[in-house]
Amino acid sequence: MEAQSSSGLLLSRKRRRESFNREAEEGERLGKTPRCTVGLKHPAPFADELVPADKPYERVNMEEAKRGTPPERPVRVYADGIFDVFHSGHARALMQAKCLFPNTHLIVGVCSDDLTHEYKGFTVMNEDERYDAIIHCRYVDEVVRNAPWTLSPEFLAKHRIDFVAHDDIPYSSAGSDDVYRHIKEAGMFAPTQRTEGISTSDIITRIVRDYDVYVRRNLQRGYTAKELNVSFINEKKYHLQERVDKVKRKVRDVEEKSKEFVQKVEEKSIDLIQKWEEKSREFIGNFLQMFGPEGALKHMLKEGKGRMLQAISPRQSPNGSPAREERSPSPTFRLPFFTKTSPPPHHSGARGYLISEDDDEDDGN
Numbered sequence: 001m002e003a004q005s006s007s008g009l010l011l012s013r014k015r016r017r018e019s020f021n022r023e024a025e026e027g028e029r030l031g032k033t034p035r036c037t038v039g040l041k042h043p044a045p046f047a048d049e050l051v052p053a054d055k056p057y058e059r060v061n062m063e064e065a066k067r068g069t070p071p072e073r074p075v076r077v078y079a080d081g082i083f084d085v086f087h088s089g090h091a092r093a094l095m096q097a098k099c100l101f102p103n104t105h106l107i108v109g110v111c112s113d114d115l116t117h118e119y120k121g122f123t124v125m126n127e128d129e130r131y132d133a134i135i136h137c138r139y140v141d142e143v144v145r146n147a148p149w150t151l152s153p154e155f156l157a158k159h160r161i162d163f164v165a166h167d168d169i170p171y172s173s174a175g176s177d178d179v180y181r182h183i184k185e186a187g188m189f190a191p192t193q194r195t196e197g198i199s200t201s202d203i204i205t206r207i208v209r210d211y212d213v214y215v216r217r218n219l220q221r222g223y224t225a226k227e228l229n230v231s232f233i234n235e236k237k238y239h240l241q242e243r244v245d246k247v248k249r250k251v252r253d254v255e256e257k258s259k260e261f262v263q264k265v266e267e268k269s270i271d272l273i274q275k276w277e278e279k280s281r282e283f284i285g286n287f288l289q290m291f292g293p294e295g296a297l298k299h300m301l302k303e304g305k306g307r308m309l310q311a312i313s314p315r316q317s318p319n320g321s322p323a324r325e326e327r328s329p330s331p332t333f334r335l336p337f338f339t340k341t342s343p344p345p346h347h348s349g350a351r352g353y354l355i356s357e358d359d360d361e362d363d364g365n
Helices: 002-030 062-067 088-098 113-119 127-135 153-158 181-185 200-209 211-220 232-291 296-312 357-364
Strands: 075-081 104-110 142-145 163-167 189-192
Touching (some): 088 163, 127 142, 211 232
Parallel strands (some): 075 104, 163 189
16 A cells, blocks of 8 residues: 555656646746746746737636636736735735636736825835735735736736736725726626735834834834934933833832742741741640650659659568578587587676577677
């Protein structure tokens, strides 16, 4: 399967290259430069720089265009406008015009400064800048400079236009309630959708609304008051406002840093209080264990008192000990210088010379 898919991909690429080569050859014969707008490397050419085609022009209808035309005969779609301050809304409109049909050659007409100032008003970008912006749009195949305000049949035939692309909202200008009415009646109108939320007028409105901000920014970037058409007093005012804003930013930064510092101090104080409470509870618990009513100190004192009393009072003899009379007689010892023949001397109140262990004990007592 993978081999078949890779071979099919190679064949499709080969057919694509062959079709591109055929288009290039046909374009050389017609005097037009066919272009593939995917991954462009060069800007779109101007119409007045191309060689007009000698082949007679026959316009295609809507069904033929939607069904698809041969590669050598693309559907030529024309879209015009001022394209001042080129933005994504312009690009989306041109993308829709390019994608109207399977094979489309998009021609974009850009009105000149004189015509725009006469019918619409002053522009931000001049005509050369607007031309240059359009030729670098990837969807554009050809650009018409100094495009007319109202499309005439001669103009449509000259540029071999099949359809005109524009949003369907009636565009009132040049004494007409809709400058595209005759195009719609001829069946050559192809509607596109506007991109809501963005337009040149909206961008200009933002600039006017924030005029002071942009003037101060450009003065700060090095533009002179003369280049910005700002008076001397206003220039000093903007510089003063810039200094005041810098002071405000510094004060704001200090406030934020002080808030962060206070928050950190509060967090640390809370941690310290919690640790102090834990240590105090531990200290109180240990104190109660030592000095409380049933603490270790009381037991120690009781034990010490008992030991002192036991040391002071003598121990009583056990009840089962034998009496003195019942004790066995101690062995008798004789002095060496006394014999049996010599009777012991008799003295009144004197003891005999026979000494026993009991007598020793008595003498010791």
